[in-house]
Structures are given as structure tokens and as C-alpha cells.
Amino acid sequence: MESVEVQQITLTDAWQALSEISDPEIPVLSLVDLKIIRDVRVEGATATVELTPTFLGCPALDYMKNEIREKLLALGFQTVNVELKLSPAWSTDLLGEEAREKLRVFGIAPPEKRAATLAESLKKPVVCPYCRSSETRLESSFGPTLCKQIYYCEHCRQSFERFKTL
Numbered sequence: 073m074e075s076v077e078v079q080q081i082t083l084t085d086a087w088q089a090l091s092e093i094s095d096p097e098i099p100v101l102s103l104v105d106l107k108i109i110r111d112v113r114v115e116g117a118t119a120t121v122e123l124t125p126t127f128l129g130c131p132a133l134d135y136m137k138n139e140i141r142e143k144l145l146a147l148g149f150q151t152v153n154v155e156l157k158l159s160p161a162w163s164t165d166l167l168g169e170e171a172r173e174k175l176r177v178f179g180i181a182p183p184e185k186r187a188a189t190l191a192e193s194l195k196k197p198v199v200c201p202y203c204r205s206s207e208t209r210l211e212s213s214f215g216p217t218l219c220k221q222i223y224y225c226e227h228c229r230q231s232f233e234r235f236k237t238l
């Protein structure tokens with residue numbers, strides 16, 4: 073069997089392909105934006121991806137693993153390993169300013185930076201992504217997914233989703 077020319081696939085190509093995978097729950101962000109993909113290593117025709125799920129037992133985990141494999145196999149890798157890296161745990165503090173801005177534009181209040189204590193975190197107002205008012209209240213703690221909550225803005229009278237600080 074003729075071997076495929078794999079030498080040209082660089083780490084940059086691998087990151088580029090992975091940055092095209094949207095998060096199944098937050099399609100505006102990629103797995104790379106979310107820092108769910110922690111690291112990628114390339115050795116010849118083998119790519120190894122380190123994945124940190126947002127929660128243990130995340131139902132989207134198999135979907136994400138398959139997407140990663142398909143993307144990298146399509147790029148020409150012959151072997152794709154997906155390693156789960158559970159420590160250090162994923163936290164919303166990993167999200168960069170660019171990712172937070174994408175959430176805002178999409179109408180989701182980005183997670184606040186974690187305060188020293190849970191009590192302090194709960195005291196911080198949730199800012200409306202549409203009008204930036206902090207006159208907001210929790211409408212339901214059962215959002216469409218575990219990581220989101222529904223808030224209501226008293227100022228512009230719109231409901232919006234908030235990405236919970238984790």
C-alpha cells in the first residue's frame with residue numbers, strides 16, 4: 073500500500089482544523105475557543121489531542137471525540153488519539169476575552185471570573201448582553217443545558233441565557 077504523504081501536516085494545520093469544531097451546546101464557540109481542547113501533539117502520521125470536558129459525564133463527549141477524529145483523519149493523519157485530561161479541571165476562567173465577546177454578541181452573558189468564594193460569586197450582578205444593564209434577575213435555573221441559566225433583563229425586557237461560572 074502506498075503511504076500517504078503525511079509529513080506536510082503541521083501542528084498549525086491540526087489546530088486550524090480543530091478550531092472549526094463548534095461546541096454542540098454553544099455553537100458560537102469552537103472547542104478550541106472553549107479550551108476544551110487543551111493540547112495537540114503531532115508525531116508523524118499520529119495526532120494526539122488532549123480534551124478536558126466541561127463536566128464529567130458530559131453527554132456531548134462522544135460527539136466531540138468523533139468530530140475530532142473525523143477532522144484530523146480528513147486532514148491526512150492515520151492515527152488520532154483523544155486523551156481525556158481531567159486535571160486541572162476545566163473552568164470558565166479559561167475563556168479568553170475574545171471568546172467572552174463572541175458569547176455577548178450571540179446574546180449569552182459570559183461567565184464572570186470566579187470570585188474567591190461562592191458567596192462572593194453569587195453577589196456579582198449578571199450583566200445583560202444586549203443593553204449591559206445589571207438590572208437582571210434569574211428566571212429559571214434550568215436553562216436548555218446544565219451550563220446555562222435563563223435571566224430576564226428589567227431594563228430592555230428581554231430574556232437571555234447566561235453561561236454559568238464554573
Ligand SMILES: [Zn+2]
Binds near residue numbers: 200202226
Ligand atoms: Zn437588557
